Amino acid sequence: MWAPWWYKSVHNSTHFAPRRKYPRPFPFSFYDVLEQSLPFYNFLKRNVRQTSSLLKPLPVPDLPVPENAKLLSWVGDEILPRESAKVSVFDSVVQGGDAVWEGLRVYNGKIFKLEEHLDRMFDSAKALAFINVPTRDEIKEAIFRTLNANGMFDNTHIRLTLTRGKKVTSGMSPAFNRYGCTLIVLAEWKPPVYDNESGIELVTATTRRNSPNNLDSKIHHNNLLNNILAKVEGNNANADDAIMLDKDGYVSETNATNIFLVKKGRVLTPHADYCLPGITRATVMELVEKENFVLVERRISLSEFHTADEVWTTGTMGELSPVVKIDGRVIGDGKVGPVTRRLQNAYKLLTENAGVPIPTNTEK
Ligand SMILES: Cc1ncc(COP(=O)(O)O)c(C=O)c1O
Structure with missing residues (x-):
């Protein structure tokens, strides 16, 4: 009967801090340091054999075209290596598939039907009432820089995506989209994907x-x-x-x-x-x-x-x-x-x- 009282009094008399109700939060004073060092940490992590983690990783799959293991992609306003090229968890494409896209092909140093694809992309973005859409020249420049960075002038497929952009908080409403659209230029070495010889x-x-x-x-x-x-x-x-x-x-x-x-x-x-x-x-x-x-x-x-x-x-x-x-x-x-x-x-x-x-x- 007296045990709870005794334990409580003794605990109080020690002046130990009360037991925490919640786990300690991330030390937010280190937030910027974390953000700066994460790419390097992720790079190291990818190169060591994982022994344990919360979610057990699957074996690393083979790529259909092994040359695509090292790619540079445009995301937002920069060119990044394949594994670092990511969108925010607040991006509309993550939250609701809220994006438009085009698939383009590069043949012989030229982009086939580029203007037609951009016309359709702008029409799709307008139909979905996107705002702060990059200009045609900006999108072209991002495509050209990405292709140049990868040395891709033939046998290349470009998946061009324009998302409604990052949201200030998670949710459906486009009113939360106050950062402008996110542009992604993903260029890959890719021969035609079907058997066009035999059918x-x-x-x-x-x-x-x-x-x-x-x-x-x-x-x-x-x-x-x-x-x-x-x-x-x-x-x-x-x-x-x-x-x-x-x-x-x-x-x-x-x-x-x-x-x-x-x-x-x-x-x-x-x-x-x-x-x-x-x-x-x-x-x-x-x-x-x-x-x-x-x-x-x-x-x-x-x-x-x-x-x-x-x-x-x-x-x-x-x-x-x-x-x-x-x-x-x-x-x-x-x-x-x-x-x-x-x-x-x-x-x-x-x-x-x-x-x-x-x-x-x-x-x-
Ligand atoms: C459903 C669907 N139909 C047809 C096409 C072919 O369109 P395009 O000839 O413009 O590549 C696509 C390509 O994205 C598609 O997704």
């Missing part, structure tokens, strides 16, 4: 492509879950990608590319109502007409794709990719068709010669 296989996803009723697919935003869910279905079926239908069951595009078919010598592609109006799509539509094929843009049902003579997909990342099987149906004779080959060649010629030259006198 690819597609399956149809159950996930429908966003309609203008909810999130307009014409905005090239980073909220990619709609497409990622379709891609999961594609992966589960061991296909290269998945076709996405619109809300009425017509084909819109794949999770990552636009799509075309050939039937009796005519080239058809879905209206850009439910798909991203791809820049490669527009380029290929021009080439189709230049090569004197009839081009039709209309609603196309899945069975028309199943029974087509030829099918291909288009996108900056993969260029023109022949499709040889859809949902288990062999397309045409299962080989890459003559119209596809002709357009692949025309596209190759165009990318070798057109584009915005990368200035090489930029400050590193």
